[in-house]
Amino acid sequence: MSPENVERASGDRLTVGVAARLSQYLRVLTQAKKMGKEGISSQEISEYTNINATQIRRDLSGFGKFGKRGVGYNVDALSGEIRKILRTQGQHNIALFGAGRLGQAVASSSVFADHGFNIAAAFDTDSDKVGQPIDGMQVLDYESLTNVIREKNIIVAVLAVPGEAAQQVADDVVHAGVKIIFNYTDALLHVPADVAVHTTSPAVELLYALYFYLA
Amino acid sequence: MSPENVERASGDRLTVGVAARLSQYLRVLTQAKKMGKEGISSQEISEYTNINATQIRRDLSGFGKFGKRGVGYNVDALSGEIRKILRTQGQHNIALFGAGRLGQAVASSSVFADHGFNIAAAFDTDSDKVGQPIDGMQVLDYESLTNVIREKNIIVAVLAVPGEAAQQVADDVVHAGVKIIFNYTDALLHVPADVAVHTTSPAVELLYALYFYLA
């Protein structure tokens, strides 16, 4: 083991860049496995992530020799190693807010389940939606959020509500103990410093892809 | 103007990093305007994007002096400047594939419209959905995609179809001339080198947020 590996193994935090890239590799590996692929090369991962193949090999070799020269990486084995590094081998309960079309789409998708995230509760303020089924669960009354979040030890909230309601929901879930908010709305959310907000912005990614197409 | 500005103004391509960050700033500015904000500081933009405030000022000052010391930036003016830099002032037609819950959620959202993207056509293979209204349009038959894409000069396709159908749709839209694919499915898409694929992966972002929460 190189000195660098010893440091890493001894529990240093990953840099933001490394953690983000490892997560990307895991997405590709998870999907590759679903598609029945057993092996994969750094070049293939590169094509799916737009991350340089040398960078990928460099990131991985910082934690061990996971590949076979001339062959590539084993999909299952590499997935396991990355999960270990990211310490995300367990299941995590998450809460979904908003049982509209977007909320239903999120609930019925396998993207969260594939990565160990279990939608443990879904909430809506609309009394017509409360009690209705959503992905095998019942939509819960928004008023019950604090108790449910505490009971089920939920630290991740997914916001699929109207933009106007987003800040109120953010305030309420933070008060109940949520530390990570995944924001599907376009609202700019104010949260305490110890809470992380991730906002999806498809249009932003398009803008930027378009620049490189037009230029 | 510094030599660097002269270079930029003369038509050099932005680096990937700069273009990505400018797009982020534009998302915040667009939303800040919606919320009635007239001015904004680099510190505020930093809070919403998780990009360092010095980095933001540095990025912007490479193109001109857009701010006022002691005051900050004017939201409208700065939006305009960034749009100029990204050359995305016009309207762009995009095509939506899949009129299920996710497709409907995408169509009824304002995220694309806010940034000048006009959903000019929506397609589905399900004959029950074809002809039905979606966000003021009619869902079109999937078979008509090639003609519609060429007629409306569409270079961006948004995929909200089942994962199993994604590669076929990608092949078809590429054949019709699409250059940018926004992939909401979990499929790993094979496309020619001149086509850009952007895959949204909420679970990946959660994984990585969770790492920093757990560590």
Added chain:
DNA sequence: TAGATTGTTAATCGATTAACAATC
């Protein structure tokens, strides 16, 4: 004037890339 925030520099750190020996 006092407070705030930009624009800019300089130093450091991490990402990117090409190249290639090692080895499957």
Added chain:
DNA sequence: TAGATTGTTAATCGATTAACAATC
């Protein structure tokens, strides 16, 4: 053996950060 791909080095480039004068 021949071909392929990893693991690793070294050089370069861009991102990050602290610091602070300029100035609103």
